[in-house]
Amino acid sequence: MSEKSITFEDLPKAMSWMMDKLNELDSKIDGLNNQNSNVPTEQWMNLKELCEYIPSHPAEQTVYGWTSCHLIPFHKRGKRIMFLKSEIDEWLHAGKIKSDKNLEGEAAQFIKSKRNTKF
Template sequence: MDSKNISFNDMPQMMAVMYDKLNELGDKVDRLMPTEKSEEPQWMNVAALIEYLPNHPAEQTVYGWTSARKIPFHKRGKSILFNKTEIDQWLSSGTYRKSQEEMEQEAMSFINSKRYGRR
């Protein structure tokens, strides 16, 4: 069909062609757009958190962090849950690492407990 000489009788067929081309264009644009990330939070229990963290801390360590409020957590009844996004932010902030002062205090407590424990 010559695009310069479109008659009124050709309009339904031309509309169908335009509709198909528009759908093709829409599909191409959809493929170019990044997929939306799920807004639903991903929850982890203590065991899943231990596996997720790079240094795989002991369960007692995680409970210590929660009682000292050093790690972001949520309590639902008796369960302690961790939001993956909050944990990722916590990890990237570097607050999960002990400071030099904390390590020195811990070492001194250990030494003192051994010293006085032998008597």
Template sequence: MDEKTITFNDIPEAMNYLITKMNDLEEMIRTSAFQQPDQNDWFNLEELCDYLPDRPAKQTVYSWVNQKKIPYHKKGKKLQFLKCEIDEWLHTDELQQEIIANPVLQTNKKRRRS
């Protein structure tokens, strides 16, 4: 349906268009990533170590968990890591490292006036 001014005679067609679009959106939501994570979206400690680019030792990950540097979930005594949270954490960590490495990107530092 083209973007145009809707007249009284166009209302039935416009409603049909909106209903069709709403049904399409509902179907997309039903089949999209808004669903609960699958079992495959979770890592145990060993899987996480294999997934991370630096392949850290288990003890390193335990240290990150202890310092609350990495997103994690505890199920009983076992640690579990949600893949989407780890991906976001990796992306955020990369941005922080880039800011630290590039002083021009550091906006919190006060500039000296001459």
């Protein structure tokens, strides 16, 4: 509705318009609340949960060895070792081995860049 003086006769129409807008805003707010509730929170795992989560299901002693060599991301408070699921997922994805085709492409790109460089 545009800004104008509302007469007594226009009051029901204006009230109806306001209720429609209020319902529209309410549904938008509910939608935003649902989006925020779907955002995953950080999930922490203890050693046993981590061993079950990793696809190869390593022994606890193996994971202790990884932590002592700092091969796996972990957090330690006192005597407890905890693992953040998002960090473990990153760690698992970082171990991807490149295919021969990818390696050949990178090598060709490297050689091409070196040929274009003048001494």
